[in-house]
Amino acid sequence: MRRIATTMLLLLGIGLLLPARAQIKDVTVREINQIHPDSLALLKQLGTSLTTDRIESLIQSPLTGDTVRFTAVVMSDPRKSGLASTNQDGVPSRLHVFVRDTSAVSQGKDGMTIQIVDGAYETTGLKNLTKGDVATFTAVVDYYFNTIQLVPISIELLGDYKSLGLPDSLLDPVVVTTADLNVNVDVGKVQVNWDNFARLNNQYVRIENATMLRSTLADQGRPNWLFSSDGGETFVQADDISLRFRNDRAGYPDEYNKRAPNDPFRPPPPGALINVQGFVVFRGYFEAFDLGAIPPGAMLRLAPFEDTDLEVLEAPPTISDVGRPDFVPGNEPVTITFDVAADPNRQLTSVELHYYTSSQPDTQVVQASPAASKAGARGTLALYEAQIPAAPDGDFVTYWVEAEDNTGARTRSDDQYYRVLYGGITQIAHVQETPNGGPGDSPFAGVTTDMDLHVVVQSQPSVSGLVAVQDDANLGPWSGILLNLPSAARDTIQRGDRLHITRAYIQENQGVTELDSLTFTKEGTGDFLGYKTMTTNDLVDPSIAEAHEGMLVRFENVTIINPDEGYGEWSFSSDGTEENKVKADDRSSAISSDFAVNTFQAGDLVEFIQGIWWYSFGEYKLVPEDPNTDIGPITTDVEPGENLPAAFTLAPNYPNPFAEVTTLRYALPQAGPVRLEVFDLLGRRVAVVVDGVQPAGVHEVKLDGRGLSNGLYVVRLTTEAGTATRMIVRMK
Known part of the structure; x- marks a missing residue:
């Protein structure tokens, strides 16, 4: 039935589905993936001086915006596509599927694979395709920032590749090295290997005998991992387009091949030897580790799709589920639990907990004791525990686990930390401050606890739907935080209200620290504390930016850098330079997604922009609440000596x-x-x-x-x- 339904889309008449005046071009995928030779030369010439904007403009396909037609075999399972979040109907907003042009049989595989991104997958029938199906695709060539993608108009299913007489080798990966994808440009830094970009971007590839360099665990989130096939000279970061390599899609419908809660994906530990295959992608600018690209994000990544795409050949011990206190520690020891597993062909010889405190920075070592054991995928999985002695009041305690096996292979877990407060949480700073004063989660993230906070509402909940509070009349750093309140509670408060918060759940919401599930009383109405006047130059420093999360800040005499940064965001700068720009977000209920595009042009001088200092999708941002009061007038006529630009x-x-x-x-x-x-x-x-x-x-x-x-x-x-x-x- 799925094949009949898919084929009937063609019978409806492609002409009814095509955009007006669209001319269909019969092409190969290789022609879509081409970039102009002059653009390639400039990419190589500019090297580390490239900017993300230049890269995006130089890699454009000559067929961008055109409607194309080609025949291809489906290379990935649509029901394992997990990049998109769910929409209001509770289904994925888009499906991401990779296909390879069937002409690769006679012309070779270079440049013959590409990504289909479909928000109308129920209509086009993309959802009903399976790996190995062959179809004729009519689609529009499009870009999502630096990602080339095809938006399908119609799909004509022709059959599976075997019934059409196509060889099994059509679905085989291309064997490459990490150096084929990215080249070394500095110590611990890479950039796309531009010579191979057109032939390997979106390609299905295999990398053999690679060593894991970095990995993080996230049993309810998005694990990150990075590997190298040449000893770390070059490296590739994994991408989690597939549902099989991420743990945050429990809300997907059951028909999708998502991870079970008791079967999270856990990347191999650093030092593991792996074979890995998947789809090469140039997508986004997120970098999970200190090893990265110049400019940030300018590296090719690999998205495995099937469980079998990752093969662990041999690995040092695996450390997982390192616990954190689910309370506010006081003047008593803290017991930490964690799991350790050895490679099936090896034995554990040492398991240790290492820690230090902010007042006693010398590292201390505690031998861990086994508490229980169970069978695991990689042999015996043992639960261990170790105890950290009581630390001085106010100290941060940073700790990690190290395990060694009989071959001498040693694994270290990621650092964890908590804070010791003998009197409990009495200031917002107790929740917000981090051990090193820089970016990071609250030391109490994930904890529900009593507290004694007296705060003033700084935001305008009735306007923006957002609740930001502060507890320092001098507007010092670390004094602001967001409250996640249900609408009924939010409607009872307004700017200037004094609240007494006695209990809350402390959470990190996309990197923003919030208080949720609050118990509070309104103590009356006080004075609005006001905005803290700063410059964007100050807040491009991540340490300063983190210290002002949740606070109200104001920027005066700013220049609009880009009125359309995507997703309704725009950017501005105090000194007129792109280097010192910050983004503004349309998160407020009072600001529409097209506000900036319809209001500003690049280079506009604005008297002031103010709002809540925020963090989302890897960037610190400003959230103006009310366009009438939080965004000043545009200065268009410059009088001599007045409001002159700060920079060229x-x-x-x-x-x-x-x-x-x-x-x-x-x-x-x-x-x-x-x-x-x-x-x-x-x-x-x-x-x-x-x-x-x-x-x-x-x-x-x-x-x-x-x-x-x-x-x-x-x-x-x-x-x-x-x-x-x-x-x-x-x-x-």
Whole structure:
């Protein structure tokens, strides 16, 4: 029935499904994956000076935006796709499926695999395909930041590959090394191997005899792991597109092949020898470890899909489930429990708990004792325990586990920490502070406990739906926190209210520390404590940024860097530079997702922007609550000596890509000669937009690109203050 239903989509008439005026191009996947030779040369030439924006513009397929048609075999199981969260109907919002062009049989596999991303998978029939099915796909070539993906319009199922006479080898992986994917550019840093990008991006590959370099456990979340086939010179980070390699999709419908709660995926420990295969992806900018890319995220990653895609050949001891206190420790010892397993062919010889405290930094070692044992996938799994003596009041205690086997292989777990408070939690700082004063979770994350907090509501719950409180009238660091309240409780409070919180669950919500399941009383209405005035230059420092999470901050005289950072976010900077920009988030109920795009242009000077300091998806951000009071007026006319730009900048053009005309905007801190030129990738000047003396201030000019061919161009601004360049894309 699934095959009949899928085929009937074609009978509806492809013409009814195609966008107006779309012309179908019959192509191979290799043609889609191509990048222009000039772009490849520039990627290699710029090397570590590349920015993420430049990479995204230079890797564009020549078929971007086109409707294409090709025949391919399905390489991954749609029901193991787990990258997308569920929508309001409780089903995945998109399915991610990899396919390989059947012409790879005669033309080779290089560049012949690509990712289908489908939000209408029930209609197109993508959901009903299985690995080995062959279909003709009609789809639009699209990008999600740096990820090329095809959005299907129709799918015609032709049968499975065996019935069509195609060889088993069509589904085989391509054997590669980590150096084929990423090249070393500095100590502990890599970048995409651009020479192989077009042929290996999205490819199904196999890496043999690789060594695990880093791994983290997350039995209810997203484990991270990183490996190398050349001793750490180059490395690849794993990606968890598949449901089989992540543990946070319990809410997926049962028809999907998700992990059972009692069967979480646990990556091998550092030092393990593995064979691994999966799909090469260039996706996002998240880096889980100190080993990374220049610029951040500029590395190819590997997404295994099947359980059999990861084979552990031999491994040092595995340490898992290292416990943390589920209470606020006081003047008493703390018992820590954890699991340890040896490779089936080895024996444990030592299991130790190491710890130190903030007032006694010398590391202490405690021999752990076995408490119980059970059969595990890798042999005997033993529960151990060890006791940490009472520490001084206010101290952070940092600890980890080390285990060694009879071959001398030694494993160390990730660091854990807790805080000792003899009198319990009486300040927000007790919840928010971290051991080293930098980014990190609350020392009490996951704990439900009594507390004695007297706080003032700083946010406007009736406007934004958000509740932020502080307990320091001087607005010192670590004094703010978010409350996660049900709407009924949220509706009873307003800015300035004094609350007494006596019990709460402390949680990390996407990296934001919150108090949940609160018990509190309203003590009356006090004075609003106000916003803390800072600069974006201050808050690009992650330690300062972490210390102000949950607080209300204000930035004055800022420059809009990009009005469209995606997902309704925009960015701005106190000094007008992209390096010191921060993002603003549309998290408030009062701010629409298209607010910034409809309000700002790059280079706009804004009198002030204020809101709640936030963290989400790996970045610190500002959440303005009310567009009428939290965002000041745009300054367009610059008077001499007033509101002059703090720095010389060339803002991103808007729109980009552009079909005919695009706006170029730049800021001059002082008057002087200005030359604004446009060059093609061969260095030939194709336009002079400005050539003359201009006053200080923000300037805006239009570039008429109707005489330019489609492609990439470089805009260069030259002034007495320096030279700045931007990549622009003309695409009609």
